[in-house]
Amino acid sequence: MLGLKSKHNMSHACFDDVMKFMKESSHPENIIPSNFRETKKLVAGLGLSKIKIDCCINGCMLYYKDDINLKECKFCNEPRYKANNVHRRNSKDVPHKRLHYLPLTLRLQRLYASLRSADHMRWHFENRREEGVLCHPSDGEAWKHFDQVYPGFASEPRNVRLGLCADGFTPFSQSTTTYSCWPVIVTPYNLPPELCMMTPYMLLSLVIPGPHSPKGKIDVYLQPLIDELQQLWIDGVVTYDASKRQNFQLRATLMWTINDFPAYGMLSGWSTAGRLACPTCKENSKAFTLKRGRKTSWFDCHRQFLPDNHAFRRNKVAFY
Structure with a gap:
């Protein structure tokens, strides 16, 4: 228990040092908490x-629900x-692995509770663009198709679209043991x-x-x-x-995911x-296996998803 307490106190001391450094390196009139206790409050x-x-x-x-x-x-x-702690008195059970989950609903409600972000x-919805102009995801075909399929959801502009x-x-550090963590x-x-891609609105x-x-x-x-x-x-x-100084029934939907190709396969x-491997070509893929390397290659078949009359479809000079 003494060992656990000492580690706990050391972590608090490290956090205090970090907060102190952030406060000293920011503007003199900042309101950043100076220690762990004030931050928790x-x-x-x-x-x-x-x-x-x-x-x-x-x-x-997961040890979750039932x-x-x-x-x-x-x-x-x-x-x-x-x-490790089975034979120690008053010791807490320590799980092998633990998932940290931050509920989403409360943070979406906070966006409407603030006058700065509610508008x-x-x-x-309130800033419509002319047809053919693409400056926001709401101008895209996926957004418009979703509105047609679910008109009840689209009728309330305050309903949240998520990515x-x-x-x-x-x-x-790269010099230590490899550890892969997934936020x-x-x-x-x-x-x-x-504002879409600004850090304050990227909700972990x-x-x-x-x-x-x-x-x-x-x-x-x-x-969860x-x-x-x-x-x-x-x-x-x-x-x-x-x-608007009124209550409403907030609903939300997940529109799409953003990830690289390996993470796309996982999700x-x-x-x-x-x-x-190509999710667009599927069984119509023209990929082939290299005779000596025995690896799959998609050489010169990366444009076949384009229409037959597209200018890039048969352009071997620029893409070969």
Whole structure:
């Protein structure tokens, strides 16, 4: 227990040093908290909580909902907790792996509770562009097609359209042991184009723990986010709009995902390796296997998705 307390105090001291450095390096009239205790008080006042969900060490399942009281994985039978503290008195169970989930609903409600951002959340509806002008995702075919399929959702301009981004990164130095951590970020696209990609509006919803990539099991970790998105789509939540001074039923939908090709395969379930890796060509792919390298190649077949009369379709001079 003494060892755990000392580590806990060391982490607080490190955080205090970071906050002190940020305060000293910012504008003299800044209001950044100077220590860990003041930071916790500030965050607690916002009412934005986080949920810690234990995971199977192999990523088979989450100890979530009906499985919250299980002590071992129901698929691989691996124990939920580490065995280091079993014989210590008053010791807490330490899970092998833990998922950190930040609920999305409260943060979407905060966007309408602030006068600074509530007006911006209706920008896509109140600032119509002429036909053929593309300056915002609402001008695209996907957005317009969604409005035609779900006119009830589109009739309320305050309903939120979301995009999801996920990718892996190494939080530690490259010289240390490889560790792959996967943040999942959700962005509201109701905002003006100059605000959509700004850091304050990129909402971190999940931090999938490492040390390895979740690969095909990423859907296991996305369960709490999917459940919340389903609730926001079906029932919605009563939200106060500060700009209009009225309550309304806020609903949200996930319009698309933004990721690289390997992450696309993980999120969609489409295999991005082998001859049928292209999700556009599918079984009509003209890929072939190199005789000596035994690798799949798509040489000179990357334009076949274009129409037959397209100028680039048969342009071998510029693309060969």
